[in-house]
């Protein structure tokens with residue numbers, strides 16, 4: 645079975661691909677509310693805006709720098 649990738653804010657049901665279009669985390673949050681509910685996606689959102697990637701392993705080792 646493939647390991648599932650983290651590729652969206654589940655709470656607002658927006659993919660990182662869709663959120664990346666806003667350019668910054670602040671803009672994306674303002675527009676969609678992403679990252680403000682359970683906040684579980686926040687490290688992934690920070691890593692997404694830092695790296696430009698839009699899908700991550702659940703335990704991507706870079707996440708520790710983006711808590």
Ligand code: FES
Pocket residue numbers: 652653654655656678679680681682683684685686
């Ligand atoms: S998954 Fe993004 S706030 Fe819950």
